[in-house]
Amino acid sequence: MRAEERRQAIREILQQSSQPVSATALACRFSVSRQIIVGDIALLRAAGAEISATPRGYVILPETSGLVRQLAVQHGGAQMESELNAIVDQGCTVLDVIVEHPIYGQLTGPLQLSNRYEVRQFLSRCFQSDAQPLSNLTEGIHLHTLSCPDEAAYARARAALAEMGILLEG
CATH class of the missing domain: 3.30.1340.20 (3H domain)
Known part of the structure; x- marks a missing residue:
């Protein structure tokens, strides 16, 4: 899998997940190091993705209701x-x-x-x-x-x- 494809897949995982996803879990899923995932997240953020790092992992926060x-x-x-x-x-x-x-x-x-x-x-x-x-x-x-x-x-x-x-x- 190319790096761009991996980043798109990471974005999709975060969009579909109802819970935070750790860099370690993403690294295991894509058979890369945790540091590669941290770099992918940085590039996704630089491209405008609204990804937040919580104590439990990465999330794309839904629009806040209420x-x-x-x-x-x-x-x-x-x-x-x-x-x-x-x-x-x-x-x-x-x-x-x-x-x-x-x-x-x-x-x-x-x-x-x-x-x-x-x-x-x-x-x-x-x-x-x-x-x-x-x-x-x-x-x-x-x-x-x-x-x-x-x-x-x-x-x-x-x-x-x-x-x-x-x-x-x-």
Whole structure:
């Protein structure tokens, strides 16, 4: 298979997948190295493909339906699980985490967490690695972009975070 054919096949796999697909899984499927897949993804992005890298793999995000809002929170690492669960328990998806870095400006990490199982998987990867959450760069202050089915779900998520004492309000 030629490189261009492989990249087109990767794009099709990502478009059809309902879950993130890891570079390792793609490498196995096409009998190439993981680094070749990383390069293919970079070339697809440079050509305009809207491919996001999540902690679980690559995705082409569907158009977000419902309400998209951001909220600001501040907490330590020990509250990360309860924060994320409070949001997904209200029916919202945590699309990303955003921090303001003094040198690089806005840094965004895609999350795509919709339920407690995905939160547990994300936290498991956090604890298994030496990497620190982006919020550690900003004394725990960070934003989340949420996709919620309606205004009521967003209001419930805000109320849950406020009850925990971690919602930053203007």
